[in-house]
Amino acid sequence: MNTGQETASPVRTLTCTQCGGELHLQEGQIFLNCPYCGSAVFVDKTRVVFHYQLSPTLNPDQALGALKRWMSGSQTIKDLDKKAVISAQTFEYFPLWYFRWAQAGREGISLEPAAATAVTEIRALSVPAGDLKPYSPELENQSTAPSVPVEAALAWLKQQNGEVEIRESSLVHVPVYHFKYQYQNKSYTALVEAGTGQVFANLYPAKAEAPYRVIGGITAGVYLLLALLAAFGGGTGIITALILAIAAAPVLFAIAAWVASKV
Numbered sequence: 001m002n003t004g005q006e007t008a009s010p011v012r013t014l015t016c017t018q019c020g021g022e023l024h025l026q027e028g029q030i031f032l033n034c035p036y037c038g039s040a041v042f043v044d045k046t047r048v049v050f051h052y053q054l055s056p057t058l059n060p061d062q063a064l065g066a067l068k069r070w071m072s073g074s075q076t077i078k079d080l081d082k083k084a085v086i087s088a089q090t091f092e093y094f095p096l097w098y099f100r101w102a103q104a105g106r107e108g109i110s111l112e113p114a115a116a117t118a119v120t121e122i123r124a125l126s127v128p129a130g131d132l133k134p135y136s137p138e139l140e141n142q143s144t145a146p147s148v149p150v151e152a153a154l155a156w157l158k159q160q161n162g163e164v165e166i167r168e169s170s171l172v173h174v175p176v177y178h179f180k181y182q183y184q185n186k187s188y189t190a191l192v193e194a195g196t197g198q199v200f201a202n203l204y205p206a207k208a209e210a211p212y213r214v215i216g217g218i219t220a221g222v223y224l225l226l227a228l229l230a231a232f233g234g235g236t237g238i239i240t241a242l243i244l245a246i247a248a249a250p251v252l253f254a255i256a257a258w259v260a261s262k263v
């Protein structure tokens with residue numbers, strides 16, 4: 001038993017990715033700055049990786065604005081921005097594994113969630129490389145700690161892309177607003193990335209495609225009949241088919257426009 005001495009002894013010694021300096025870790029410590037070169041690093045079970053952050057440029061109101069613009073856009077049902085009821089808005093720094101890889105002369109960047117999330121679509125985030133800053137320890141109380149090991153994320157990446165040569169593995173904490181909203185008695189989640197304003201959702205009230213398929217089917221059917229009339233109706237058949245085809249076009253267009261305004 002240690003008497004009076006509160007200084008914990010380092011339990012692990014690792015090497016800094018940047019300068020090769022010795023890093024002494026305390027029990028449970030995962031985020032640290034190298035005392036020699038100042039690099040922000042994250043310590044996974046198996047390795048030490050660079051640790052970056054993106055800085056938020058959106059305040060809570062602007063994040064809500066980005067969500068509303070997405071809701072009024074073409075992916076979601078009409079007027080979702082007016083019909084949805086926002087029930088929660090929270091902020092955090094969410095961890096992503098950032099892999100820079102090469103394969104057959106091609107280079108790519110892939111992101112994988114480093115913690116559990118209902119919105120795995122966040123992996124589609126495009127991170128401007130110039131915006132990556134060393135992670136600042138002051139963000140720790142707003143940050144979710146990684147719970148997905150880097151090896152698991154790498155295995156997933158290789159499963160998606162085949163054998164790739166990994167050039168860089170890093171951890172990036174990205175600022176995100178989590179929104180919960182209700183629509184027709186169902187609850188949905190959407191993320192607004194606060195650095196770039198990109199919106200992500202796995203499930204959302206999507207614009208229905210069925211009415212468009214029906215209109216497409218009717219249009220095809222009408223023109224098939226007219227083509228048959230032209231082919232087998234003799235001289236008057238061709239003239240009649242031509243007139244009907246010209247007459248039908250604005251009608252079908254009007255129906256399509258009406259459907260588009262409803263869904």
Ligand SMILES: [Zn+2]
Pocket residue numbers: 016017018019020021034035036037038039
């Ligand atoms: Zn260092």
